[in-house]
Amino acid sequence: GAVVSQHPSWVICKSGTSVKIECRSLDFQATTMFWYRQFPKQSLMLMATSNEGSKATYEQGVEKDKFLINHASLTLSTLTVTSAHPEDSSFYICSAGGLAGELTSTDTQYFGPGTRLTVL
Amino acid sequence: EDKVVQSPLSLVVHEGDTVTLNCSYEVTNFRSLLWYKQEKKAPTFLFMLTSSGIEKKSGRLSSILDKKELFSILNITATQTGDSAVYLCAVKANNRKLIWGLGTSLAVNP
Numbered sequence: 695g696a697v698v699s700q701h702p703s704w705v706i707c708k709s710g711t712s713v714k715i716e717c718r719s720l721d722f723q724a725t726t727m728f729w730y731r732q733f734p735k736q737s738l739m740l741m742a743t744s745n746e747g748s749k750a751t752y753e754q755g756v757e758k759d760k761f762l763i764n765h766a767s768l769t770l771s772t773l774t775v776t777s778a779h780p781e782d783s784s785f786y787i788c789s790a791g792g793l794a795g796e797l798t799s800t801d802t803q804y805f806g807p808g809t810r811l812t813v814l
Numbered sequence: 815e816d817k818v819v820q821s822p823l824s825l826v827v828h829e830g831d832t833v834t835l836n837c838s839y840e841v842t843n844f845r846s847l848l849w850y851k852q853e854k855k856a857p858t859f860l861f862m863l864t865s866s867g868i869e870k871k872s873g874r875l876s877s878i879l880d881k882k883e884l885f886s887i888l889n890i891t892a893t894q895t896g897d898s899a900v901y902l903c904a905v906k907a908n909n910r911k912l913i914w915g916l917g918t919s920l921a922v923n924p
Contacts, residue, residue: 696859728912737902737916738857787856802848803912805856 697721698790700806707778708814715773715809717788723768724790728803729761732785744771778813785810816841818905820915828923831893835918837903838885847879847886850902852917857902860888893922 697720707713717727726745730738742758744750744765752758762774771790775782789803821836839847846864850857861870863879863886870877874893879886890897900917907913 700856737914740911740914743911789856802859802862804859805850808856 696802696804698724698788698804698806700788700809702809703807704810704812706812706814709779710777712774712776713778713811715775715786715788715811717771717773717790717806719769719790719804722790724771725768726791727765727771728789728791729763729771729773730787730789732787732808738787741773775811778811780813783811783813816905816907816913818903818913818915820901820903820918822918823916824919824921826921826923827893829894831922832889832891833893833920835888835890835901835903835920836885837888837915839903839905839913840884841905841907841913843908844881845906845908848904848906848912849877849886849888850904852900852902853898860901890920893920895922895924898922 699718699720701716705713728743729741731741732738740753741756741761742750742752742763744763746765746768750763760776765771785808787805787808789805791803818839827833846862848862849860851860861877866879866881874891877886877888888901898921900919902917903915904912
């Protein structure tokens with residue numbers, strides 16, 4: 695239980711294009727989803743927190759117009775990297791925090807497998 | 815400023831050894847502490863600790879929290895090469911944000 699999927703697992707795109715990454719909670723409802731970025735040999739960096747049906751809360755230094763987050767349902771959140779540039783190349787990971795229940799705790803975050811983005 | 819500090823940053827052991835990973839924190843409105851294991855992909859959940867002195871155990875892994883001294887340890891006994899990974903500690907405050915440590919990179923040699 696508590697499975698989170700992410701799609702695509704890797705993507706290569708040209709500079710200036712936009713890339714959409716999907717994050718789905720497969721067997722539980724995720725009231726809150728988190729988007730992280732991780733550079734090689736560094737820890738996870740929280741980019742934004744999204745709650746279903748409301749606007750995402752972005753961390754300081756993260757451009758909300760560049761990293762568009764939509765959390766339209768309790769099982770799906772999307773991150774769109776607009777006008778991607780090579781410096782946006784990174785490993786993007788989502789995690790979902792669910793409703794309290796048999797499989798989940800509101801405190802525990804379950805991570806998707808991540809999406810490796812390479813911008814040429 | 816809230817912070818989570820893990821030590822050591824890196825550790826190399828032989829198969830069969832026992833290791834202890836440390837996580838200390840200074841976080842306002844502490845709610846819970848979580849341990850994750852990260853191999854080549856995204857982190858996988860290991861433990862969530864909320865109460866002092868109660869050991870959580872899963873196979874060869876165990877963890878305990880000390881809320882008075884503000885730290886947690888993760889023990890791995892009889893290590894195997896498959897335990898090689900980065901072990902991440904994170905603390906959740908009441909505002910629901912996770913504060914992450916930098917991780918301990920564990921390498922288990924055969």
